[in-house]
Amino acid sequence: MSDIPHNHRVKRVVVAGGGTAGWVTATALVRHLGALIDVTLVESDEISTVGVGESTVPTFRSFHEFMGINEPRFMAATQATFKLGIEFKNWARIGDRYIHPFGTVGKTVSWMADFHHFWLHARANGYGGELGEYCLEWVAGEANRMSHKVAPGIGYAYHVDATRYARFLRGLAEPAGVKRIEGKIRNVEIDPSTGDIAALVLESEERIEGDLFIDCTGFRSLLLGQALGVEFEDWSQWVTTNSAVAVQSVSAPTSQPYTSAIAHEAGWRWKIPLQHRDGNGLVFCSEFMSDDEARAKLLAEIEGEPTVEPWLLRFKTGMRVKTWHRNCVGLGLANGFIEPLESTSIHLMMAGVTRLIQDFPFMGCHDGLTNHFNEKSRREFECIRDFIILHYHVTERDDSPFWRRCRDMDIPDSLAERLRLWREDARAYQLPYDLFRVDSWTTVLTGQRLWPAGYHAIAESMAPGELRKALDRMRSEVAAKALTMPTHPEFLRSYCPADLL
Numbered sequence: 001m002s003d004i005p006h007n008h009r010v011k012r013v014v015v016a017g018g019g020t021a022g023w024v025t026a027t028a029l030v031r032h033l034g035a036l037i038d039v040t041l042v043e044s045d046e047i048s049t050v051g052v053g054e055s056t057v058p059t060f061r062s063f064h065e066f067m068g069i070n071e072p073r074f075m076a077a078t079q080a081t082f083k084l085g086i087e088f089k090n091w092a093r094i095g096d097r098y099i100h101p102f103g104t105v106g107k108t109v110s111w112m113a114d115f116h117h118f119w120l121h122a123r124a125n126g127y128g129g130e131l132g133e134y135c136l137e138w139v140a141g142e143a144n145r146m147s148h149k150v151a152p153g154i155g156y157a158y159h160v161d162a163t164r165y166a167r168f169l170r171g172l173a174e175p176a177g178v179k180r181i182e183g184k185i186r187n188v189e190i191d192p193s194t195g196d197i198a199a200l201v202l203e204s205e206e207r208i209e210g211d212l213f214i215d216c217t218g219f220r221s222l223l224l225g226q227a228l229g230v231e232f233e234d235w236s237q238w239v240t241t242n243s244a245v246a247v248q249s250v251s252a253p254t255s256q257p258y259t260s261a262i263a264h265e266a267g268w269r270w271k272i273p274l275q276h277r278d279g280n281g282l283v284f285c286s287e288f289m290s291d292d293e294a295r296a297k298l299l300a301e302i303e304g305e306p307t308v309e310p311w312l313l314r315f316k317t318g319m320r321v322k323t324w325h326r327n328c329v330g331l332g333l334a335n336g337f338i339e340p341l342e343s344t345s346i347h348l349m350m351a352g353v354t355r356l357i358q359d360f361p362f363m364g365c366h367d368g369l370t371n372h373f374n375e376k377s378r379r380e381f382e383c384i385r386d387f388i389i390l391h392y393h394v395t396e397r398d399d400s401p402f403w404r405r406c407r408d409m410d411i412p413d414s415l416a417e418r419l420r421l422w423r424e425d426a427r428a429y430q431l432p433y434d435l436f437r438v439d440s441w442t443t444v445l446t447g448q449r450l451w452p453a454g455y456h457a458i459a460e461s462m463a464p465g466e467l468r469k470a471l472d473r474m475r476s477e478v479a480a481k482a483l484t485m486p487t488h489p490e491f492l493r494s495y496c497p498a499d500l501l
Contacts, residue, residue, distance in 0.1 A: 014210035018043030021332025098447030103137035250304035
């Protein structure tokens with residue numbers, strides 16, 4: 001517990017570290033609490049940031065709406081493209097392919113059961129087509145089409161240039177009142193009487209005092225991990241990938257509106273299309289693939305010519321046992337990391353700062369507040385962790401030691417319970433702090449070839465002809481809507497061209 005008394009006004013907020021996490025945090029705080037607090041951000045141009053977080057999920061859009069950010073200007077500034085979902089190749093079997101779309105699958109047939117129960121009943125009786133045919137985002141993605149003008153309500157996220165994104169946010173934050181201080185942190189000064197952080201001491205000897213400190217120092221976790229000693233809870237027994245090689249390349253001829261995640265013998269490879277280049281990377285488990293093998297494999301498989309030298313990243317999936325300890329909150333990689341398969345890293349930053357704004361300790365930090373905050377953070381992390389483990393564990397691949405281990409490993413009880421419910425009668429659900437909805441679980445579970453033994457019997461109450469007619473109509477409506485949309489490159493050129501700035 002922090003010893004800051006309840007009558008001590010928390011006003012001076014110090015954000016340690018820049019990059020996406022730092023500038024997301026500073027911008028959100030100043031835009032929403034700027035009249036009540038002072039925000040200072042400390043970063044060094046000499047310290048590089050992890051630049052692979054270029055793919056996002058739809059909550060990114062909600063956060064931007066919350067921040068009042070103009071979408072076309074943001075997209076032009078970051079050379080962003082639209083993302084309707086994630087394409088998975090070779091996950092359940094080599095040669096398999098499916099899409100995890102960001103939209104609603106089908107329409108409500110009955111309040112008693114989700115759409116997929118009716119589709120499973122149709123499938124069991126030899127009709128109904130593919131699950132993706134009932135989702136506009138899936139169909140539009142396959143056709144390389146996009147428009148939220150002719151298709152309002154379409155679910156989407158973005159592919160962004162992370163370096164440009166941090167620069168874009170800085171351009172919003174500093175005019176709004178964020179004070180940026182250039183310099184490396186030499187020491188984190190702890191108040192001996194309270195155990196709280198008192199100040200950051202820079203290499204220049206400058207001393208930055210604060211009431212609340214936000215640790216955005218990346219994997220180093222200088223404040224939360226090193227200075228305050230908050231332990232890291234390692235989840236590598238479930239998510240064994242621990243390395244990645246990344247490289248940027250010349251854009252491929254087509255700019256697809258989805259991220260590609262292509263499984264290989266020791267992990268998976270990503271492709272992220274931007275307007276001005278492609279982002280590529282190869283995630284792997286170092287126990288089953290060497291750094292040199294990963295680099296060679298990545299360079300052999302990307303489509304465009306590399307524009308930089310590949311760089312290597314090391315990581316562990318897991319999180320600090322406390323996100324908020326004393327007068328320090330860890331956001332971004334300083335708090336935890338879940339390997340990038342479902343593009344959740346930036347979401348966790350944004351969700352964390354949103355919670356902080358809601359739970360801001362104006363009158364001081366205390367156990368009730370910090371415990372409440374930490375519980376919400378942990379639940380969200382664990383729900384995402386389980387969704388990632390699902391992709392690896394539910395597989396029929398046995399072509400390599402890596403996939404055999406993933407298939408045969410023990411899994412968290414929370415995920416085991418979900419899989420039992422699905423296997424028995426197709427039950428899927430979303431918890432209060434669960435990022436991924438029922439449709440996400442359903443498309444991934446079926447995409448990974450995990451078919452349930454049964455489904456809700458309400459689906460059997462419809463006459464076969466009635467259900468067939470309803471499903472045919474849904475698929476026709478989705479297909480017709482997709483045809484009205486321009487191609488993804490055409491929409492980008494008209495909606496957010498670079499000369500918009």
